[in-house]
Amino acid sequence: xxxxxxxxxxxxxxxxxxxxxxxxxxxxxxxxxxxxxxxxxxxxxxxxxxxxxxxxxxxxxxxxxxxxxxxxxxxxxxxxxxxxxxxxxxxxxxxxxxxxxxxxxxxxxxxxxxxxxxxxxxxxxxxxxxxxxxxxxxxxxxxxxxxxxxxxxxxxxxxxxxxxxxxxxxxxxxxxxxxxxxxxxxxxxxxxxxxxxxxxxxxxxxxxxxxxxxxxxxxxxxxxxxxxxxxxxxxxxxxxxxxxxxxxxxxxxxxxxxxxxxxxxxxxxxxxxxxxxxxxxxxxxxxxxxxxxxxxxxxxxxxxxxxxxxxxxxxxxxxxxxxxxxxxxxxxxxxxx
Numbered sequence: 471x472x473x474x475x476x477x478x479x480x481x482x483x484x485x486x487x488x489x490x491x492x493x494x495x496x497x498x499x500x501x502x503x504x505x506x507x508x509x510x511x512x513x514x515x516x517x518x519x520x521x522x523x524x525x526x527x528x529x530x531x532x533x534x535x536x537x538x539x540x541x542x543x544x545x546x547x548x549x550x551x552x553x554x555x556x557x558x559x560x561x562x563x564x565x566x567x568x569x570x571x572x573x574x575x576x577x578x579x580x581x582x583x584x585x586x587x588x589x590x591x592x593x594x595x596x597x598x599x600x601x602x603x604x605x606x607x608x609x610x611x612x613x614x615x616x617x618x619x620x621x622x623x624x625x626x627x628x629x630x631x632x633x634x635x636x637x638x639x640x641x642x643x644x645x646x647x648x649x650x651x652x653x654x655x656x657x658x659x660x661x662x663x664x665x666x667x668x669x670x671x672x673x674x675x676x677x678x679x680x681x682x683x684x685x686x687x688x689x690x691x692x693x694x695x696x697x698x699x700x701x702x703x704x705x706x707x708x709x710x711x712x713x714x715x716x717x718x719x720x721x722x723x724x725x726x727x728x729x730x731x732x733x734x735x736x737x738x739x740x741x742x743x744x745x746x747x748x749x750x751x752x753x754x755x756x757x758x759x760x761x762x763x764x765x766x767x768x769x770x771x772x773x774x775x776x777x778x779x780x781x782x783x784x785x786x787x788x789x790x791x792x793x794x795x796x797x798x799x800x801x802x803x804x805x806x807x
Contacts, residue, residue, distance in 0.1 A: 495767040500528040501535020501548030502634045503670050504573055504689045505751045507786050509548065512779045516771055523767055531670070533632020533658045539565065539754050545764055547754035550634025551641075551658060552733030564757040566806070567732045568799060569750045570775060572722045572789040574690040574713035575638050576700035576747070580678050581605055583620065587701040588613045588710050591646025591738070591746070594703070597685060598626060599649060600664035605683060613704075620683075627677040627686035630667025632659040638749040639687050642737040646746075687747075690714075691787040705746045706738050717745030718789040728795060732802075758807060765807065772803045 506529040513525040530538075532549040539547030540561035552567060577589055584605075589597075593609045596602045602609055606619040629636045637658045644651040654660040668674040674686040675696055690713040693700045702710040711717050724739035738746045753772070759765040776799055780790040791799065 494522045494524070495764055496524045496526065497546070497764055497768060497771065498526050498528075498544045499535075499546040499548060499753075500530050500538045500544050501754070502532045502550045502751055503529045504532075504550040504575075504635050504638075504749075505548065505571060505788070507691050507695075508571060508779075508783055508788055511782065511786065512775055515779075516774055520767075520770075523771075525771070529670075531629075531631045531658075532634030532637065536754065539563065539756065542756075542760050545760055545768060546756070548752065549754055550749055550751045551637035552731075552735075552750075552752065553754070563760070565754045566757055566802065568753045568755055568772060568802065569732050569791060569795065570753055571780070571783045571791065572718045572736075572748060572750050573787075574718050574745050574748050575635055575642075575687050576690050576693050576713040577685060577687050577703070578675065578678050578693055578698045578700045579685045580682055580699070581620065581622070582682055584617065585699055587617070588704070589701050590704040591643070595643045595647030595650040597624060598628070598643065598663070598665070599647075599653065600626070601649075622683045625677075625681045625684040626662075626665030627674050627681075627684055628662050628665050628667055629659075629674060630669050633670075634658060634749075634751070635671070635687065635689060636660070638737065638747060641735055641749075642747045645738040690718075694787055703746050705744055706740050707742050707744070709742060711743055711745050713745050713747070715784055715787060715789050717743055718748045719792075720744040721746070721748035722750070722789060722792060728798065732799075755806065769803060769806050772806075773800065776800050776803065 509527055513527055517523050517525055532551055535547040536549055538544045542563055590613050593613055603624055605622045605624055640660050641656040644656040668677045671688045671692040674688055678684040678686040702712045705711050720741040721736045721739035721744040724741055725734055736748050776796050783790045
């Protein structure tokens with residue numbers, strides 16, 4: 471009798487373990503660093519609310535995310551830049567863009583004795599082209615009348631890795647500077663004319679902190695969380711604006727006819743208070759699931775992001791999707807297999 475009971479208990483435990491294993495879901499993703507703070511929060515909260523679901527996201531940059539999801543190595547990718555027609559056609563896997571939030575890239579600087587600076591687009595481009603090499607240059611002085619600019623060399627810092635943040639930044643420079651558009655152009659890893667490269671936001675920020683006279687660019691939330699000094703940019707309406715949720719929201723609202731595939735640029739957007747270095751960021755979802763067993767969980771997570779997660783983005787200095795766009799995105803998610 472005792473032996474029979476033990477056998478029954480063992481059988482029950484084995485069954486429970488088998489069921490638990492079968493129900494466990496592990497999603498893998500990789501890509502953009504730009505939205506990592508909100509993605510980290512979302513994935514943690516979703517997993518906590520759905521026992522047995524684990525989401526492993528590697529913040530390796532947009533270029534790495536595109537490569538991994540295009541090769542079928544992860545369940546989803548993430549990118550701050552919409553993929554080009556060429557990149558989509560060369561991908562082994564058909565991919566769908568799902569916009570998640572909007573954010574800003576800001577110019578951070580370390581100029582001793584100076585805590586407030588303004589940059590017109592042409593001035594910022596010329597600094598990164600290596601044409602403006604000193605902080606007391608006439609162009610910077612024109613943007614900042616009355617500022618006490620030091621006679622100090624500018625040390626330019628950019629990303630060393632393939633980065634969506636770099637794409638957003640250079641997409642903007644290409645719109646405001648013919649020399650930039652005809653030279654390095656826009657891209658996740660352009661041929662930088664000058665400067666030193668840092669890996670990730672942390673690498674760029676580290677160099678800017680360490681080098682007096684340095685200038686770089688990072689995501690807004692990173693600048694705020696790390697108490698970095700960042701400048702205002704002259705927008706398309708001629709107004710000086712600093713990176714903010716309101717400014718990013720106004721830039722996003724400039725899109726009157728969103729393309730069906732959501733691939734759009736909102737840098738240098740019109741609007742009195744629109745922040746000019748703004749962008750959507752995307753999750754890249756395979757049109758046919760890489761791991762069919764995970765598809766239901768993946769769709770449910772995407773639905774949760776749009777219906778629940780969006781309410782949390784402002785606390786991390788991102789702008790949520792406009793309600794009309796969120797409704798459209800939900801239809802795209804429901805249509806996934």
